[in-house]
Amino acid sequence: MDFLTERAITYLRRDGRASYSTIAKELDTTRANVSSRLSPLFQSGSLRVIAAIHPxxxxxxxxxxxxxxxxxxxxxxxxxxxxxxxxxxxxxxxxxxxxxxxxxxxxxxxxxxxxxxxxxxxxxxxxxxxxxxxxxxxxxLGEEPDLQGFQLDETNQLLAQQLQIDGRKSYAELAEHTGLSISATRDRVARLLDSGAMQIGVVRGxxxxxxxxxxxxxxxxxxxxxxxxxxxxxxxxxxxxxxxxxxxxxxxxxxxxxxxxxxxxxxxxxxxxxxxxxxxxxxxxxxxxxxxxxxxxxxxx
Missing domain, CATH: 3.30.70.3460 (Alpha-Beta Plaits)
Structure with a gap:
């Protein structure tokens, strides 16, 4: 595994939903370079992006x-x-x-x-x-969750369950499962991540x-x-x-x-x-x- 691939995987550990374009910009390379390295790893099951709930x-x-x-x-x-x-x-x-x-x-x-x-x-x-x-x-385990004023309701649980299956599911796909609008779904996911209740990152097979x-x-x-x-x-x-x-x-x-x-x-x-x-x-x-x-x-x- 070359250095660029390792750096891309390291970035995905921090932000599993980052686009190939975002990763390429951060690593000062092209989207095609990132895609050619990561896509085969995802397709083979060597890499997965999933959500983890803080214990x-x-x-x-x-x-x-x-x-x-x-x-x-x-x-x-x-x-x-x-x-x-x-x-x-x-x-x-x-x-x-x-x-x-x-x-x-x-x-x-x-x-x-x-x-x-x-x-x-x-x-x-x-x-x-x-x-x-x-x-x-x-x-x-990320930082200790900040749950003050945060409601862990059934919709949040449903979102987390879907992201535990595939952490890169689109907001449109997640919205279909929850019945929320795409913008409301995006806001919910952001609050789960910002609170520390959930993390999304890459794991190696x-x-x-x-x-x-x-x-x-x-x-x-x-x-x-x-x-x-x-x-x-x-x-x-x-x-x-x-x-x-x-x-x-x-x-x-x-x-x-x-x-x-x-x-x-x-x-x-x-x-x-x-x-x-x-x-x-x-x-x-x-x-x-x-x-x-x-x-x-x-x-x-």
Whole structure:
């Protein structure tokens, strides 16, 4: 994947509904150049643009990263975790922990129950839990939603459901589903995005034929750590970044096109005085990335 394609995808992560013309203008190239790179990726399913609802809107207040050390084949553990309603991300990984799962739960009580269920699975030796403190970057999580005076009614839910299927649906198509005018539909979508209740961005399809390498990083650091945050946020493949409570102070997920690209970043990280330790793991197979929650929206007065 060339540099222009990577930059176009990075732009779509911020604004999944941006037109090819807008992207071309921002990247100082032609619309044809952007289209020739992105259209085949969309047609093959390698890229999708979808909406994600902020978990807070669904009453999911506790977000956690769970690393599992297992023995034998993890197949039955993977199968069980894919059915767990709170699981939103699930992968097999290299390193000390062979299975990684991210959980979104309504409360610590619910998280505790799910952790107990996971630890009781045959083949699980131990599990380490990190609770997310402040999420700096994620497709799921933007800034904390500003819901003051905002009505999350059935029409907004219907719009969100359609955009979760295809985040680039035209306003005319969305208007047909809601019965609103095109201008009213546009205003509704804008309010959902501006409030932080919903994000629309590009996600990459995961398949065995892809050459993308997805690495996790866990850091213990000095506090504060602005230089490290600046470096990580500048990575075009940044998928997730959060401070945590647990054995790490910070965790991130970053995708790379090659091992040399990964090695270059790792070398840069090791020159930062704020970093005390860094551990890495490769997500060898991502089994699930759940962007559509099954929960109901919570009413905010």
């Amino acid at each position: 807070r809107i669904l009453g999911l207040e506790v977000l956690a990263h769970v690393s599992l050390r297992v023995y034998g084949s993890p197949a039955h553990i993977i199968e069980h975790l894919t059915q767990l309603p709170s699981a939103v991300y699930l992968s097999e990984a290299t390193g000390s922990y062979q299975v990684i799962v991210e959980l979104h739960s309504p409360s610590l009580t619910d998280l505790h129950r799910d952790i107990g269920e996971i630890r009781a699975l045959d083949g699980v030796i131990e599990g380490h839990i990190l609770q997310y403190e402040h999420v700096y970057s994620s497709f799921f 995961r398949n065995s034929a892809g050459s993308e390498l997805v690495f996790g990083f866990g850091f213990t650091t000095a506090t504060p750590h602005p230089q490290l945050l600046e470096l990580l946020r500048a990575q075009p493949g940044l998928e997730f970044l959060s401070s945590t409570v647990g054995r790490y102070d910070l965790v991130t997920t970053i995708s790379f096109n090659s091992l040399p690209q990964f090695a270059t970043l790792l070398q840069a990280i090791r020159t930062i005085d704020e970093v005390r330790t860094v551990e890495t793991w490769l997500h060898t197979r991502i089994h699930m990335e759940r962007y559509v929650h099954s929960g109901s929206w919570v009413t905010h007065e």
